[in-house]
Structures are given as C-alpha cells and as structure tokens.
Amino acid sequence: MNAARRALVRLLAPALCLLVAVAGCAAPAPPVDAQVRRAVADWAAAPPARLAGIPLEGWTYEVTSVRREGARAHAHAELRYRLAGYDSAPTGSARELLLARNGGGPTWRVIAEWSAQGAPSQLWDQPEPVAVVRGAHSLVLGVGQSRQTLSEIAAEADRAVPAAGAAWPGPWARRVVVLVPATLNAMAELLGRPADTYRGLGAVTTGATGGGPAPADRVVVNPEGYAELSQAGRQIVLTHETTHVATRTATTARTPQWLSEGFADWAAYRQSPLGPTEAAPTLARAVRLGDLPAALPADAAFAFGGDRDATARAYEGAWLACRLVAARWGDAALVRLYELVGREPLPAALDQALGTDLPTLTGAWQQALREELG
Structure with a gap:
C-alpha cells in the first residue's frame, strides 16, 4: 500500500466506525455463561423469602458449569453460607439452578433451585417454612414442628451445652445448632443416606473430622425416634450429640x-x-x-x-x-x-x-x- 492509500484509510477509518455504529453493529452480547453467572449472583443477593428469620451471612454460589437448552439454562453451583454467630467458616452443598430468559429478553433469571444429585438437601428445601427458635446456647431450626416442640428442644440443648463443656474443658464454641426436620425421610434427605439408617435413633451429628475446626456441626433430630424418648432420654441424647460437637477439633x-x-x-x-x-x-x-x-x-x-x-x-x-x-x-x-x-x-x-x-x-x-x- 503506497503512502497516498495509507493516508486515505486513516482518513476514512473514523467514518467507517461511525457508519458501523449507526447501522446497529454494536459489540457482541456477553456469552450465555456470563449472563447466567450474573443472574445467579443476583439470586444470591436476594435469597428467597422462605429463608427469612434464619441468621444467614455470606450467601454465595460458585457456578461450576452451565448448560443451555433453548430458552432455559441449567447451572451447577456450590452454595456457601454461614449461620451468623454459630459457624466458624462457610458451609454448604452442591446445588442445581434452573434459569429462564427474563421476559423473553436477552437476560436470564433463576426460577428454581434444588440439591444436586448425590448431595444432601438443605432444611429449607422441605415444603414447609423453616421456624427458628433461639436458646441461650442453641439455635433450633425446624420444619413441620410446633413452636412448643422446638422451644423444648432448645431448652434441652441449652442444658446439653454446659454438660458437654463440663466434660470437655478444651476450646470449643459452647453453642450448638439443632435441625429438626418434619419426618424421618426428611432427616435422611438432609444426611444423604437411606431412612432405615436412622430408624430408631434419637439424633445424629454431622460435621467433618480431621483435627481442625469443623465449620458446621449440626445435631439433626429424628422426629420419630426423639418423640419416643423420655425426658431423661432426650437429655442424654442431646448431651451425647453436643459432646461430639465439643470434641470435634480433637477427633x-x-x-x-x-x-x-x-x-x-x-x-x-x-x-x-x-x-x-x-x-x-x-x-x-x-x-x-x-x-x-x-x-x-x-x-x-x-x-x-x-x-x-x-x-x-x-x-x-x-x-x-x-x-x-x-x-x-x-x-x-x-x-x-x-x-x-x-x-x-x-x-x-x-x-x-x-x-x-x-x-x-x-x-x-x-x-x-x-x-x-x-
């Protein structure tokens, strides 16, 4: 290209760019993955109303994969959150989210969420709302249970914490989170194992071991087995499980x-x-x-x-x-x-x-x- 033609190109370039803009050839839209991630982030910023009352903080999703099927998209994500005042580090589980185009436009919105295959469910996945009862040393979250039942469990947990602390003088949070699902089957869904595994038991404790702090020990009550226990039996069960929470860092x-x-x-x-x-x-x-x-x-x-x-x-x-x-x-x-x-x-x-x-x-x-x- 000679000098005259190069000069002409330089003169025409701004005009060509202006012509492209006027013709509507804007920059390409963000890829679907980016749009879906943005929609999931928006969903995390405003958790569903059914979570109201649960002391959640740090509620986030890390999207690990996106699959589009026409006007819908599926996102696989890792949910992370804390129960404020109880969890020392984030906990959570694998989740699946379904998205649809927002009003048929170019953006997306989340329309449904559920636990990923093979992952335990969350208490709020159950159809009824989660009730929250706070004790002096306990937080009780229940579904399908009366307020009186949850308050009684909170009182029993409040007695269990100092009993466990007297047996285990080492460092621990000296508080406990108790989950009370509606049924034995719902309990099994929370723990990701068959219901028969827990039939006849009053409660179990979740949480990883490994010599470090466990971010989310939970005492999960079997509502059927727990109801069959005497008052003394319930106290023994809750103290036993709370002691597992206390000794977790040494286990x-x-x-x-x-x-x-x-x-x-x-x-x-x-x-x-x-x-x-x-x-x-x-x-x-x-x-x-x-x-x-x-x-x-x-x-x-x-x-x-x-x-x-x-x-x-x-x-x-x-x-x-x-x-x-x-x-x-x-x-x-x-x-x-x-x-x-x-x-x-x-x-x-x-x-x-x-x-x-x-x-x-x-x-x-x-x-x-x-x-x-x-």
Missing part, C-alpha cells in the same frame, strides 16, 4: 470409635442416676449369659443400620470403657487420652495418658463388666 481418623462414642456417652451419663445395668441393658444381658466381649468394640460395630443389639452392645461397652478410665485414672486423664489419640497411635496415647497398654486396659474393662453387669 480425627485416628480416634477409635469406642473412645469417641464412649466419651460422648460418659459426658451424657455423668449426671444421670442410672447405673450400669440400667444404662447398658443389652450388654448386661449378654454378660449374664456368658458372652463377655473379647476386645473393645471395633469401629465397624458402630455402623448405623446394622444389628441393633450388636450396635447397642458396642455403645454400652464403649461408655463403660470410658467410665472405667475416668474412675481409675481420673477425668483429666480421659480427656488427655482423647486429645493424644487424635494425633498419634493408640498404644502411645495410652502409655502417655494412662501409663498402661491396650491389653491391660481391655482386661480391666472385662473385669469391670463382670463385676458391674454379671
């Missing part, structure tokens, strides 16, 4: 189930007038029939959904093992054992905390079973 994959479950029962029964034969009836029957356990309960013995009598014997034996340690070596030694066993092998922890070994502890436990249950 790791190294911690044997007999110690974690036994410690929680030890904390729950400390103020109970029940003796070993009353609190451990299933194991007492077995011992009287000559079926003395050969070893402390294995982790597999505590699995939900198995033989109920075998599971009961495991829990009762674990409680009596921790009760023995506290009686013979002291409460502080039991706590020290729990702290150590989360970081190092059980033999080393037993030696440091109790000055004994596993065979000696097992033998002492078996002797206690004979004397107290036989």
Whole structure:
C-alpha cells in the first residue's frame, strides 16, 4: 500500500466506525455463561423469602458449569453460607439452578433451585417454612414442628451445652445448632443416606473430622425416634450429640470409635442416676449369659443400620470403657487420652495418658463388666 492509500484509510477509518455504529453493529452480547453467572449472583443477593428469620451471612454460589437448552439454562453451583454467630467458616452443598430468559429478553433469571444429585438437601428445601427458635446456647431450626416442640428442644440443648463443656474443658464454641426436620425421610434427605439408617435413633451429628475446626456441626433430630424418648432420654441424647460437637477439633481418623462414642456417652451419663445395668441393658444381658466381649468394640460395630443389639452392645461397652478410665485414672486423664489419640497411635496415647497398654486396659474393662453387669 503506497503512502497516498495509507493516508486515505486513516482518513476514512473514523467514518467507517461511525457508519458501523449507526447501522446497529454494536459489540457482541456477553456469552450465555456470563449472563447466567450474573443472574445467579443476583439470586444470591436476594435469597428467597422462605429463608427469612434464619441468621444467614455470606450467601454465595460458585457456578461450576452451565448448560443451555433453548430458552432455559441449567447451572451447577456450590452454595456457601454461614449461620451468623454459630459457624466458624462457610458451609454448604452442591446445588442445581434452573434459569429462564427474563421476559423473553436477552437476560436470564433463576426460577428454581434444588440439591444436586448425590448431595444432601438443605432444611429449607422441605415444603414447609423453616421456624427458628433461639436458646441461650442453641439455635433450633425446624420444619413441620410446633413452636412448643422446638422451644423444648432448645431448652434441652441449652442444658446439653454446659454438660458437654463440663466434660470437655478444651476450646470449643459452647453453642450448638439443632435441625429438626418434619419426618424421618426428611432427616435422611438432609444426611444423604437411606431412612432405615436412622430408624430408631434419637439424633445424629454431622460435621467433618480431621483435627481442625469443623465449620458446621449440626445435631439433626429424628422426629420419630426423639418423640419416643423420655425426658431423661432426650437429655442424654442431646448431651451425647453436643459432646461430639465439643470434641470435634480433637477427633480425627485416628480416634477409635469406642473412645469417641464412649466419651460422648460418659459426658451424657455423668449426671444421670442410672447405673450400669440400667444404662447398658443389652450388654448386661449378654454378660449374664456368658458372652463377655473379647476386645473393645471395633469401629465397624458402630455402623448405623446394622444389628441393633450388636450396635447397642458396642455403645454400652464403649461408655463403660470410658467410665472405667475416668474412675481409675481420673477425668483429666480421659480427656488427655482423647486429645493424644487424635494425633498419634493408640498404644502411645495410652502409655502417655494412662501409663498402661491396650491389653491391660481391655482386661480391666472385662473385669469391670463382670463385676458391674454379671
């Protein structure tokens, strides 16, 4: 291109740009992914009215994929949020969002949301509104339950927190969140497992272990099993589960189930007038029939959904093992054992905390079973 033609192009360029703009050839619209992400962000900024009253903060979605199908789009996202004053870090779950074009125009809006396949649901996914009751040390969120029922659970949780704190002097939040779904099936949806897994149980605790703070321990009540318990039984169940919340930072994959479950029962029964034969009836029957356990309960013995009598014997034996340690070596030694066993092998922890070994502890436990249950 000679100098004259280059000069002509430079002169005509502004005019050409103006002509394109006048003709309506604007910059291309943002891609669908970007539009959908913007719509999801708008949805997060104004959570549904059904969440009103729940102390939520940091409510956000991280969109990980977008799929468009004509006038609709599907977004897969990770929901993150905190319960203000209760969660130390964000929690959440995988979600699916359905979007449609806003009024048929170029933008999108969220029209539905649900839990992703394989992910547990959230309490507010259930059809009825979530009721909120605040206790002195507790936050109770319930669906399909009377205000009186939720208030009674809050009072029981308020008593459970100081009881757990007295057993576990280490650092923890000293507050608890209790979820009360409408039915056993709804409870199973919250936990992502079959309903039969929890049939007959009063409550369970959620939350990851790993030696660090768990952002969202929740005590989840089975409304059917809990309703069958006496007042004393409810208090024991809630104190047991709250103790799991208290000990979470010290609980790791190294911690044997007999110690974690036994410690929680030890904390729950400390103020109970029940003796070993009353609190451990299933194991007492077995011992009287000559079926003395050969070893402390294995982790597999505590699995939900198995033989109920075998599971009961495991829990009762674990409680009596921790009760023995506290009686013979002291409460502080039991706590020290729990702290150590989360970081190092059980033999080393037993030696440091109790000055004994596993065979000696097992033998002492078996002797206690004979004397107290036989």
